[in-house]
Amino acid sequence: MKKTSIIVAVLCTSMLTGCVNSLSGNTYSRSEARQIQQVQYGVVQSAVPVVLEGTSGIVGGATGAVVGGIAASNIGGGRGKDIATVLGAVAGGIAGKQVEETVTRSQGQEITVRLDNGNLVSIVQEVGEGPLFRAGDRVRVLNGNGTARVTY
Structure with a gap:
């Protein structure tokens, strides 16, 4: 027994x-494939380590x-x-x-980005196998269907 x-x-x-x-910026669900996402460019203002429950x-x-x-x-x-x-x-x-x-539980980052249009946005995403962002990095913010992600 x-x-x-x-x-x-x-x-x-x-x-x-x-x-x-995964909740990292470079992992997509099957339902996100072939969906339109708005792309905005900006510069990382801060990237703070966080823990995702x-x-x-x-x-x-x-x-x-x-x-x-x-x-x-x-x-x-x-x-x-x-x-x-x-x-x-x-x-x-x-x-x-x-x-x-x-x-x-996983490690993540709260990434604050100043978009080229002057707006400030903050996105939390898992680090996972994705990149670690740092202040000063030039990035893309992808936004669509209620989700957003930061990528290079």
Whole structure:
């Protein structure tokens, strides 16, 4: 039974990391392909490091509950085993939700750009595999369908 618990835990952790989507400036969703975006040029005024919160959805909690329930089901016998299983599932659900948030947290930048038209805009995006921007960089701000991004 312990071997099964380990296998379930590994599979669930893999599911969590597989759900992570990038919010970097050079990553596009499929729905953004072939869409018109307005392009504006400007100069970075500041680029401040930020932390993007992770997701805290049902996947982490459900995964943790399953793993916790299975692990705790090996404790005790009779009615005590049932209680341990329930408590293990609840504790696992809470822990799983926290693990999901931690695993999906990422580093980002708040990039403030003075556009060529004089307007000042600020965009937060994930650093991911994208570039790190610095004050003085000449950049493009792409804006469309409710999203914006900073690129070179």
